[in-house]
Amino acid sequence: MNDLSRRTILTAPALLSLAATTTAWAEPADISRRAGSAILVAYFTRSGNTRVIAGTLQHALAAELFEIRPARPYPEDYEQTVEQARQERDRGYEPPLEAKVPDIAACETLFLGFPIWGQTTPPVIRSFLRAHDLTGKTLRPFITHGGYGLGDSLAVLADHAPGARIEPPFSMEADQERRYSPNKRRWK
Numbered sequence: 167m168n169d170l171s172r173r174t175i176l177t178a179p180a181l182l183s184l185a186a187t188t189t190a191w192a193e194p195a196d197i198s199r200r201a202g203s204a205i206l207v208a209y210f211t212r213s214g215n216t217r218v219i220a221g222t223l224q225h226a227l228a229a230e231l232f233e234i235r236p237a238r239p240y241p242e243d244y245e246q247t248v249e250q251a252r253q254e255r256d257r258g259y260e261p262p263l264e265a266k267v268p269d270i271a272a273c274e275t276l277f278l279g280f281p282i283w284g285q286t287t288p289p290v291i292r293s294f295l296r297a298h299d300l301t302g303k304t305l306r307p308f309i310t311h312g313g314y315g316l317g318d319s320l321a322v323l324a325d326h327a328p329g330a331r332i333e334p335p336f337s338m339e340a341d342q343e344r345r346y347s348p349n350k351r352r353w354k
Contacts, residue, residue: 204272205229209279210290212240212247215310215340216279223277223308230273234280235264236290254289261290266297275304276330278323281340282309285317292326301329310340 207229209220217233224231238261240247254261267273280291305327309316316337323332 204274205277206232206267206270206273206275207277207279208232208234208267208294209308210234210281210288210294211279212281213340215338216281216308219308219310219336219338220277220279223279227277229277232267234290234294236293237262237264248283251283251288255284255286259289260293260296263290263293263297270298270300273303275306276300277306277308279308279310280319282311282314282317282319285314287319287322292322295323295326299329300327303330304333305330306333307335309335309337311337313339 205227207220207224207227208231209216210233211217211220220231220233223229240250253259278291278294280288305323307319307323309319311317316335320332320335323330
C-alpha cells in the first residue's frame with residue numbers, strides 16, 4: 167500500500183466525522199441544497215498531505231474543490247521554499263494568487279486547508295483570506311503540521327477573516343517533509 171492511500175485510510179474516519187458535523191447542522195431538506203457550491207473545500211499544499219484531506223472532505227460533502235496557488239509557484243526544492251516562505255513572512259508579503267474563487271458569495275461554509283510553515287499559515291493563505299470576503303461564512307480549518315502544532319495560525323485566520331465564524335480546527339501531524347537528505351547526511 168503506498169503512502170497516499172495509507173494516509174487516506176488513516177485520516178478518513180476523522181474527516182468523515184468532521185464532515186458529518188457540518189451536515190448535522192442543517193435540516194435534512196437543507197442538506198441537498200447545501201451540497202455543491204454552498205460548501206467549498208479550498209486548500210493549499212506543497213507535499214500533497216493537505217490535498218489528501220481536501221479530497222476526502224470534498225467527496226464526503228459533495229462540495230466544490232478549489233486549490234489555492236500563488237501566481238508564481240513556490241520552488242520545488244524544500245529548503246528554497248522554506249527560505250522564501252520565511253522571507254515572505256518576515257516582510258509581511260502576501261503573494262498574488264493564480265486565481266480567486268469565482269463565486270465566493272454562494273459559499274456558506276468554507277473548509278480551509280493548509281500546512282503550518284514556520285509556526286504560522288503560509289503567506290499564500292493570508293493572500294487568499296484577504297482576496298475573499300468571508301463575512302457571515304463559517305470557516306472550518308483543517309491543518310497539517312510537522313509536529314510543532316498550530317503556531318499562531320488561528321490568530322492569523324481571525325485577523326484575516328474578521329467577519330467569519332471560525333470553528334475549531336481539525337489538525338493532523340504529517341511527516342512527509344521530514345525525510346533523509348543523503349547529500350546533507352541529516353534529517354530535515
